Amino acid sequence: MAELKYDDNGRLIFTEEMRKEYTILVPQMAPFHFEYLVDAFNSEGYNAELLRTTDYELIHEGMKYSHNDICVPAMLVIGQFIDAIKKKGIDKHKVALIITQTGGGCRASNYIALLRKALKKAQLDFVPVISLNANGFEENPGFKLSPRLFHKLHEGIVFGDLMMGLVHQTRPYEKEKGAVNALKATIDEELKEYFNHRKLFTWKKSKKRIQDIIRRFSALDLDKTPKPKVGIVGEIYVKFSPLGNNHLEETLEKEGVQVVVPPLYDFFLYSFDSRAHDIRRYGGPRKERLVLKALLWYIEVRRGKVRKLMRKAGFETPISYKALKSLIDGFIDVGTHTGEGWLLTAEMVDLIKHDAPNIVCTQPFGCLPNHIAGKGMFKKLKKRFPHSNIVAIDYDTSASEINQVNRINLMVSNAFRNFEKGNSQ
Ligand code: SF4
Incomplete structure (x- = not known):
């Protein structure tokens, strides 16, 4: 031992x-x-x-x-x-x-x-x-955390964001129940082999795999009758984790809407950028700032190429990190970067501007920074975007699930009403 x-x-x-x-x-x-x-x-x-x-x-x-x-x-x-x-x-x-x-x-x-x-x-x-x-x-x-492992983790996040976007845009419209999850499971298995690689991934290798994944999702038999879109934002853990948010994605899809979740990578870019911002504003190693900026540039170039491939196949894509950051003008300062900080506000503005004005803002109980950048922004958002339909849901180990579901259902019924009136599409 x-x-x-x-x-x-x-x-x-x-x-x-x-x-x-x-x-x-x-x-x-x-x-x-x-x-x-x-x-x-x-x-x-x-x-x-x-x-x-x-x-x-x-x-x-x-x-x-x-x-x-x-x-x-x-x-x-x-x-x-x-x-x-x-x-x-x-x-x-x-x-x-x-x-x-x-x-x-x-x-x-x-x-x-x-x-x-x-x-x-x-x-x-x-x-x-x-x-x-x-x-x-x-x-x-x-x-x-060797350079190769770091690069593989980067690829893992890129592929995760890609799969999340493709699944969310197809699963609510599948004609054969379970077809999208089955396709995802097959691709997940294949990717195990893909990661088992001794060299750094070249874009050529990634591109081939990404094109193949997009092609297989494009070939699914779908009924594309439009549905209202509901965005999920909030504190990073409860936003993504089914354990943290009581299977929120599943609850929403069962209600008949299309879920939109902003990419995980934006959170990492926001973290690197926040550190670079602090070095510039308050001092710190210049070299570290340059490395962070170079990393941001590299990741964005790769993500831009993936977005291009998705758009070419008719899928919607998230906006660039730079465009996302510009959305906070008039709402919150870039120096607000404790917790999800300005990123949370930016994601809500982005969703509202891109056909998903219905939003669930997930908040861990007692999480101060996200209450400021999330719930604290609702009044301003409502004033600027009167058609927005945002609900904050507190997640706590002792919170009543019924209460959460009731609040979500109320938001979803407003989403359907607005959708039928043609406000959201
Ligand atoms: S207060 Fe806790 S839950 Fe909220 S962002 Fe900070 S660490 Fe996360």
């Missing part, structure tokens, strides 16, 4: 030996993306496993091992981890956990400390926790 080693601060580290023997558990956040991120890890020699659980016991574990005042996403992630370690039938002494650390001003940067505290309380403090970040925090000899 791998020996437990600690750094100078007493942090349990993930060693080279552990890399060979341990299973790394990954919490589910964004179902369209995290499958590919786990494929990317596994193709680089890790043994990573995505947790897909959403049951009540997990929430209970989160409440048991964390303070009831902490952010809902932290409580759910902690609950999902501890529940998995206790139930999965895996050797607890051969399991590690991985969690993102944003390095931003919000509590998300401290989830890792809360997780370690919870593990200690659950008498599982021999389980190493790996911080996934681009800032060089908490190094571990057994885990390296």
Whole structure:
């Protein structure tokens, strides 16, 4: 068994030996993306496993091992981890956990400390926790964010955003029930092999795969009678995670609308850009700012090419990051970047301007930054766009699901009424 080693601060580290023997558990956040991120890890020699659980016991574990005042996403992630370690039938002494650390001003940067505290309380403090970040925090000899892994993670997010866009634009219109999910499952399987690659992905290789995916979605038999579009925005975890938002996408699609979810990549670009903004405004390493700007440019060039391929096949595409950022003029300052910050406001303006004036703004209970950039903007948005139809839904481990569904249904019935009146299309 791998020996437990600690750094100078007493942090349990993930060693080279552990890399060979341990299973790394990954919490589910964004179902369209995290499958590919786990494929990317596994193709680089890790043994990573995505947790897909959403049951009540997990929430209970989160409440048991964390303070009831902490952010809902932290409580759910902690609950999902501890529940998995206790139930999965895996050797607890051969399991590690991985969690993102944003390095931003919000509590998300401290989830890792809360997780370690919870593990200690659950008498599982021999389980190493790996911080996934681009800032060089908490190094571990057994885990390296190598350029190739970084590039694969980038591809994973690009493919996740692509699949999310294609699925959302086809599933509500499929003639054969289940055809879109079946196609997605087949492509997900094929992509496992795609990520298992020793070289960096060239655009030529990516393009071929993307064209093939788009072609297969274009070939689906659809009834394109238009439906109202409902956008989902909010705090990053509850916006994407079915565990965090009580399967919101599914609830909305069952109500007969088309769901529109802004790309996950915009959040990462916003995070890089926010750091570059802080360096410019408050000082910091110039080199780091240049690297961040170069990264933003590179990612946008790649995303622009994917958007072009999608548009060519008749699919709608998100707007560029630059165009998205310009939408906040007159609403909120670019310096507001705690939590989702200005990005949340920009996404709402974008949805309203692009035929999805019906919006669910998901808010973890007690999340201050997103209440300011989300709910705090509603009055201004309503004034500027009187036809907008936005509802804020609080997500809390003890919130009434009936209450959430009732509020969503009310928004959806307004969406249908406006749609029939021709306001939204
Ligand atoms: S954005 Fe909200 S939920 Fe996320 S860490 Fe900050 S306060 Fe918590």
